[in-house]
Amino acid sequence: MVAFGGVLSPKLRSHRWSIDREKELIDIWGREEIYKFTFDLDKPLMAIDTPPPYTSGKWHVGAAAHYAQIDMIARFYRMYGWAVLAPFYADRNGLPVEVLVERTYGINPFEIASTPEGRLKFLEMCRVFLDRVEEELVGIWRRIGCSFEYWRDGTDSPEYRRISQSTFIEMWRRGLIYEAERPVMWCPRCKTTLAEAEIDRVEEDSKLYYLKFRVEEDGREIVIATTRPELLNACEAVVYNPDDGRYEELYKLHAVIPLYGRSVPILKHSYVKPDFGTGLVMVCSYGDVSDVRMFRDLGLKPRIIINPDGTMNEEAGDQLKGLSIGEAKSRIVKILSEEKLIARVEEIRHEVPVCWRCKTPIEYINMKEYFLKQLEFHDELLNLAKELKFYPEEHKGKLIDWINSLTMDWPISKTRFYANEIPLWKCSKCSEILVPEPGKYYRPWIDKPPWDKCPKCNAPQELLKGELKVFDTWFDSSISPLYISGYLRKPEMFSKVFGNILRPQGYDIIRTWYYYTILRVYLLTGKPAFKWSRITGMGLDDKGRAMHKSLGNVVDPEPIVEKYGADAFRYWAAISARLGGDYRWSEKHVKSGALFTTKIWNIARFISSFPEVKEGFKLKPIDEAILTLASEVGIKAIEAYKNLDVYEPINQLYNFTWNIFADHYIEAVKPRAYNTLKKYPEEECRAAWYTLHTVLKIILKLLAPIMPFITDYIWRQMYDPKGIHIQRIDEKEFTYTSSYGKLFLKFMELNSKIWKYKRKNGIRLSEPLDITVYIPEELKPFINDIRDLHRIKDVKISIAETDQLSMGKTDILIIKL
Numbered sequence: 001m002v003a004f005g006g007v008l009s010p011k012l013r014s015h016r017w018s019i020d021r022e023k024e025l026i027d028i029w030g031r032e033e034i035y036k037f038t039f040d041l042d043k044p045l046m047a048i049d050t051p052p053p054y055t056s057g058k059w060h061v062g063a064a065a066h067y068a069q070i071d072m073i074a075r076f077y078r079m080y081g082w083a084v085l086a087p088f089y090a091d092r093n094g095l096p097v098e099v100l101v102e103r104t105y106g107i108n109p110f111e112i113a114s115t116p117e118g119r120l121k122f123l124e125m126c127r128v129f130l131d132r133v134e135e136e137l138v139g140i141w142r143r144i145g146c147s148f149e150y151w152r153d154g155t156d157s158p159e160y161r162r163i164s165q166s167t168f169i170e171m172w173r174r175g176l177i178y179e180a181e182r183p184v185m186w187c188p189r190c191k192t193t194l195a196e197a198e199i200d201r202v203e204e205d206s207k208l209y210y211l212k213f214r215v216e217e218d219g220r221e222i223v224i225a226t227t228r229p230e231l232l233n234a235c236e237a238v239v240y241n242p243d244d245g246r247y248e249e250l251y252k253l254h255a256v257i258p259l260y261g262r263s264v265p266i267l268k269h270s271y272v273k274p275d276f277g278t279g280l281v282m283v284c285s286y287g288d289v290s291d292v293r294m295f296r297d298l299g300l301k302p303r304i305i306i307n308p309d310g311t312m313n314e315e316a317g318d319q320l321k322g323l324s325i326g327e328a329k330s331r332i333v334k335i336l337s338e339e340k341l342i343a344r345v346e347e348i349r350h351e352v353p354v355c356w357r358c359k360t361p362i363e364y365i366n367m368k369e370y371f372l373k374q375l376e377f378h379d380e381l382l383n384l385a386k387e388l389k390f391y392p393e394e395h396k397g398k399l400i401d402w403i404n405s406l407t408m409d410w411p412i413s414k415t416r417f418y419a420n421e422i423p424l425w426k427c428s429k430c431s432e433i434l435v436p437e438p439g440k441y442y443r444p445w446i447d448k449p450p451w452d453k454c455p456k457c458n459a460p461q462e463l464l465k466g467e468l469k470v471f472d473t474w475f476d477s478s479i480s481p482l483y484i485s486g487y488l489r490k491p492e493m494f495s496k497v498f499g500n501i502l503r504p505q506g507y508d509i510i511r512t513w514y515y516y517t518i519l520r521v522y523l524l525t526g527k528p529a530f531k532w533s534r535i536t537g538m539g540l541d542d543k544g545r546a547m548h549k550s551l552g553n554v555v556d557p558e559p560i561v562e563k564y565g566a567d568a569f570r571y572w573a574a575i576s577a578r579l580g581g582d583y584r585w586s587e588k589h590v591k592s593g594a595l596f597t598t599k600i601w602n603i604a605r606f607i608s609s610f611p612e613v614k615e616g617f618k619l620k621p622i623d624e625a626i627l628t629l630a631s632e633v634g635i636k637a638i639e640a641y642k643n644l645d646v647y648e649p650i651n652q653l654y655n656f657t658w659n660i661f662a663d664h665y666i667e668a669v670k671p672r673a674y675n676t677l678k679k680y681p682e683e684e685c686r687a688a689w690y691t692l693h694t695v696l697k698i699i700l701k702l703l704a705p706i707m708p709f710i711t712d713y714i715w716r717q718m719y720d721p722k723g724i725h726i727q728r729i730d731e732k733e734f735t736y737t738s739s740y741g742k743l744f745l746k747f748m749e750l751n752s753k754i755w756k757y758k759r760k761n762g763i764r765l766s767e768p769l770d771i772t773v774y775i776p777e778e779l780k781p782f783i784n785d786i787r788d789l790h791r792i793k794d795v796k797i798s799i800a801e802t803d804q805l806s807m808g809k810t811d812i813l814i815i816k817l
Ligand SMILES: [Zn+2]
Pocket: 187, 188, 189, 190, 191, 355, 356, 357, 358, 359, 360
């Protein structure tokens, strides 16, 4: 212990904080394993359903910030006394990696994977790629201080796939999954069926062709507008709106298709908009989703003229056969105009549905796929949505709108390769679909069937053919909360963890990851998947645009962290992200974060000069005031953290630390803490030391979830070598209340006025003020602090006559608030 009044030297030796210490701390944390999840039944529990990232490329700063925010919540709840499971594993599935491998090596996956040996080779190429990207991602989150438990079993591990396949088998047996041939949304480039969630809409300039048809019965001409003349021979009816009186007399007559000469019935349907074109439209298989519905409603038989690879087949006629859709359109327009069958052409701008990944316009074609029932659970899902607690609540509307917009069951099968296999075999003799026992990981494209012969018709094993298709990637990722809580693996853990799950994610994937998860988990368990849903906005560039390679605005987090430190990066990640809102990249904010670490270091270093005392002091009003304000900030920060918000805590803490504690309290208390002139009694000095340490500890603890490095380092040096992250944050610590708290704000106002006065009169802030200062009566409790802080010759309490006193005098200053 430093002797009272003796020469003090700071415990924190270095003059400045160095970001190299961040790397040392990462090693220390790894060795200490303080983030390892352990069951503690006495503690409340939270399992974080950390988004398993697609391993398709490096993160930009926005993505890294999202993981940092998740880590802040995990760190807070641990310090708040909860058991927190925060795993990290990768989503190693799906199209993105295949497309990358395809582009990188210039191979066609459909060719190479056409044999089991080739398929194995292709999967291996994907795996190498995934391993490399995963290593990079893990490197980034470790470097920015995320306290996740790293699970090497990603979504492509036999363990994950086994569980996902088991849920498929259960759902199949319960009749929730079926196979059907029906019109689906299809990407001709990716050669895969798309779910509604995988469709984007883009505005496009297009031409509307007015085509001349004839009525078979009386030969009169009718004109029908279409943007898809190449689908002419897929037309199976002409329809108009039942309320459109203009065409009443055509009902049940027939229209003859130009060029092709086939005649089709003229019918009514409420989907037709009377003001589109002429109000008469052709129903083709399939131009858009309303065509699909009209075929169903009108009982029409589809005529498929487009192949899955986006070329025209023989049904399109000799003129178009073999052409791409675009070529077919130009060809048929040319022929129609030569034959004078086009009445006119109109330029229009309309919305086109495109593949979310490659932006190719989608087609509706008939495909045989597996579907998971969802439409029949519409009402149950809406009820379930009511039970889900969203932070912030405003994003729940996106989920409800999505549930209400669904029009088809979810196609869950894909003709792709790097994904979980659909665990089914088919008997080629009796066509029975054979379902294996759950509990194993099956690869039907290469594994021997798990039956010696067909269980139904006794056909030999060679006739049992494994399914070649795989799951849609969301079918796998939608069991993530079940996976992390030990479903089908650790029953005891599952019974405790499930029901205590936090889902953090962006609002952009509410219609996919969020929706599919609540659907799947509800169908499997009958319960809501999540207790808390923390929905964030998007990480955008400094101009508010999404970051894309094509825009050249992607900011790599690594050099930023090397330059400013992880704490500074995390400061930006917290202070730019109002809960639920988008957050913009701002190097300026990262710089402010770096300056804030310097400020924290300087404050702590100053305080580390004084002993931490627990008794033998008498608090002065100003001490009580700052302790009260620190308590208030503490309570506000805890409330915000509990609501999964990090924006409010960092704002509160930054403002308190810098603008209140450092600028006013520390400046005022310095003479008393140092007591160089020995004018203060010991108990008052000790009160200053006690207050300084107490407030610093509050700041460090509450900042620790957001800025875990500098706070931990200081804590280890000054208070406890075991570090800050095993400390408890508890509301009970924040009980200081004193009416002096409010008065402190007046004190700050007064200080600012005196500093302004000094500046105006060319007096340095540290110089004595050789005049009499009159202060408002209410600040009497702080009178000595004011005198010492500003080195004022004489401080007096204002009285009514001060106005007269001030007349013409220059050696007094009267301050009114
Ligand atoms: Zn595509």
